[in-house]
Amino acid sequence: MNPQLTQDGRLRHLLTLDGLPRATLMEILDTAESFMDVGEREVKKVPLLRGKSIFNLFFEPSTRTRTTFEIAAKRLSADVVNLNIATSSQTKGEAILDTVDNLAAMHADMFIVRHSQSGAAHFIARHVAPHISVVNAGDGRHAHPTQGLLDMFTIRRFKGAFHNLTVGIVGDVLHSRVARSQIHALTTLGVPEVRVIAPKTLLPAGVEQMGVKVFHNLDAGLAGCDVVIMLRLQNERMKGARLPSAQEYFKFFGLTSEKLALAKPDAIVMHPGPMNRGVEIDSEVADGPQSVILPQVTYGIAVRMAVMALLAGGTAA
Amino acid sequence: MAELTEAGCRAFTQADAPMTDNQVLLRAMEYASTFGLSLWLRPQDVSLAHGGVAHDGAVASRLGLPGIPALAETVALATILQLARETGARVHLARLSTSEGLAMVRAAKAQGLAVTCDVASPHVHLSENDLISFDSHLHLVPPLRSLRDRDAIREALRDGTIDALCSDHTPVDEDVKQVPFGESAPGASGVELLLPLTLKWAREMDVPLMQAIGLISWKPAQILGVPAGTLAVGGWADLCVFDEAAEWIVGPRTLTSQGNNTPFLNHLMLGRVHYTLIDGHIDFEAPHSP
Numbered sequence: 001m002n003p004q005l006t007q008d009g010r011l012r013h014l015l016t017l018d019g020l021p022r023a024t025l026m027e028i029l030d031t032a033e034s035f036m037d038v039g040e041r042e043v044k045k046v047p048l049l050r051g052k053s054i055f056n057l058f059f060e061p062s063t064r065t066r067t068t069f070e071i072a073a074k075r076l077s078a079d080v081v082n083l084n085i086a087t088s089s090q091t092k093g094e095a096i097l098d099t100v101d102n103l104a105a106m107h108a109d110m111f112i113v114r115h116s117q118s119g120a121a122h123f124i125a126r127h128v129a130p131h132i133s134v135v136n137a138g139d140g141r142h143a144h145p146t147q148g149l150l151d152m153f154t155i156r157r158f159k160g161a162f163h164n165l166t167v168g169i170v171g172d173v174l175h176s177r178v179a180r181s182q183i184h185a186l187t188t189l190g191v192p193e194v195r196v197i198a199p200k201t202l203l204p205a206g207v208e209q210m211g212v213k214v215f216h217n218l219d220a221g222l223a224g225c226d227v228v229i230m231l232r233l234q235n236e237r238m239k240g241a242r243l244p245s246a247q248e249y250f251k252f253f254g255l256t257s258e259k260l261a262l263a264k265p266d267a268i269v270m271h272p273g274p275m276n277r278g279v280e281i282d283s284e285v286a287d288g289p290q291s292v293i294l295p296q297v298t299y300g301i302a303v304r305m306a307v308m309a310l311l312a313g314g315t316a317a
Numbered sequence: 318m319a320e321l322t323e324a325g326c327r328a329f330t331q332a333d334a335p336m337t338d339n340q341v342l343l344r345a346m347e348y349a350s351t352f353g354l355s356l357w358l359r360p361q362d363v364s365l366a367h368g369g370v371a372h373d374g375a376v377a378s379r380l381g382l383p384g385i386p387a388l389a390e391t392v393a394l395a396t397i398l399q400l401a402r403e404t405g406a407r408v409h410l411a412r413l414s415t416s417e418g419l420a421m422v423r424a425a426k427a428q429g430l431a432v433t434c435d436v437a438s439p440h441v442h443l444s445e446n447d448l449i450s451f452d453s454h455l456h457l458v459p460p461l462r463s464l465r466d467r468d469a470i471r472e473a474l475r476d477g478t479i480d481a482l483c484s485d486h487t488p489v490d491e492d493v494k495q496v497p498f499g500e501s502a503p504g505a506s507g508v509e510l511l512l513p514l515t516l517k518w519a520r521e522m523d524v525p526l527m528q529a530i531g532l533i534s535w536k537p538a539q540i541l542g543v544p545a546g547t548l549a550v551g552g553w554a555d556l557c558v559f560d561e562a563a564e565w566i567v568g569p570r571t572l573t574s575q576g577n578n579t580p581f582l583n584h585l586m587l588g589r590v591h592y593t594l595i596d597g598h599i600d601f602e603a604p605h606s607p
């Protein structure tokens with residue numbers, strides 16, 4: 001049923017965190033923890049994926065995700081090939097499968113895929129040969145599982161546990177694959193209160209059914225939060241009549257030091273990047289003492305190493 | 318319009334091209350009602366449906382698929398029904414998909430409006446819940462809606478609010494389905510599944526066979542004003558001979574249509590046509606018919 005697990009419950013692909021068991025999430029986080037010191041060694045490499053070919057297949061731009069996947073793969077001693085296929089109207093599905101077939105013919109072992117369409121990673125995973133794993137690096141509005149995992153890793157590092165937390169996710173949940181992956185991970189890991197805080201135009205229909213509490217007022221939503229996650233607001237949103245202006249959005253939903261003071265005093269502030277300073281977050285907060293935005297990026301390496309190592313361990317060496 | 322009617326045209330429609338101009342719609346209804354002609358309309362508000370590929374509900378939200386709200390249907394329907402009330406035009410509403418939309422039609426009929434409606438057979442059996450694997454064969458227009466909507470359709474077929482059940486046969490090339498869901502062309506091949514899907518609904522809802530068959534024979538004929546779909550002395554000998562218990566699996570080998578784009582691929586069907594007779598002559602004979 002779950003296309004990303006083998007019959008004996010091991011990771012076959014990583015497409016979404018929706019439906020992944022708690023034990024699998026914990027295994028990834030624990031494995032990532034064991035890789036944390038590799039980056040500090042003189043020789044920043046372990047030979048786990050020696051001889052494996054990993055293809056970064058990005059149909060959409062990326063800075064953090066693509067780069068940290070590359071670093072992570074190299075630290076595992078894999079061969080990495082980067083393909084940045086610019087998004088254009090010609091990038092049609094048939095071209096996707098053709099591209100995938102051609103790369104598979106070059107003996108690819110793993111595809112790291114980013115695409116503008118929700119479900120693109122599922123689509124490719126359904127198509128590839130059994131020995132190839134697919135990792136979703138962001139598909140449309142659907143999922144960004146390694147981002148969700150590195151966010152959980154960050155929360156665990158700073159907060160120690162999940163069972164006693166209140167987490168607020170602020171902003172454009174509607175268009176955010178990051179938010180969806182975070183919500184699935186947080187609820188699976190036992191966070192008792194996950195809040196989404198946004199105007200109605202930026203929340204998907206029936207979002208409560210994902211196990212979150214809905215707030216339309218930032219002050220009320222931030223009160224008592226241990227973790228505040230800000231989402232990027234894309235400028236296109238002003239065109240679709242979802243918001244009157246960026247200024248108005250910042251006034252009512254932007255995170256300033258003043259607003260952050262409403263959360264718990266030791267609350268951490270997260271953002272997946274890329275940030276729009278002055279739109280969803282004030283620079284004073286982004287660069288302030290409660291911000292863990294840069295550690296998030298660093299942890300992304302260990303988490304992606306863990307995902308790739310577990311996927312490769314699940315296939316014949 | 319009247320000239321086309323003289324040439325044999327039965328109704329007027331924009332097919333699935335969107336109706337964007339209410340002034341044109343009003344005039345079309347006024348003119349049609351002048352001659353007692355009927356309009357076939359697909360109620361879907363273009364701007365509310367814009368950019369959407371799936372029912373705007375919990376499943377699309379989870380999958381990150383842009384939604385088409387039920388409002389896209391009910392807002393268009395409210396406009397059509399109001400104009401029909403005003404002009405007295407006869408309107409057939411094609412491919413309804415929502416519980417609220419069916420309630421509006423039920424109320425309009427109770428008020429004596431000259432409206433009829435149909436639904437497509439996939440919507441009788443499937444819902445948004447079936448989208449979870451992102452299978453582009455489930456990308457349909459209107460979108461597969463909630464289980465509540467699906468159940469309302471099943472009930473409205475029984476109580477007669479829905480006058481006809483249709484296949485909405487939309488074969489598309491497999492190439493335009495072998496892409497991510499949101500980029501795929503909508504539509505499903507369906508004409509060969511209309512009978513078994515109708516029988517399946519009737520079995521599941523305990524509806525008598527004759528009532529079920531009416532939805533795909535004499536009732537649509539009546540909407541079209543064609544004297545067909547009945548067996549009568551002196552009537553047309555247009556017949557379909559089928560075995561309601563014949564089992565078969567949907568697949569490229571068992572479908573005659575070149576359109577294999579069906580959400581029911583590999584599903585077991587009960588009921589298969591053996592012969593089709595037109596004017597008393599066998600026009601179609603299924604392979605291995607008795």
Ligand SMILES: NC(=O)OP(=O)(O)O
Nearest residue numbers: 062063064065272273
């Ligand atoms: N967080 C994230 O996905 O960033 P990139 O788009 O730079 O990869």
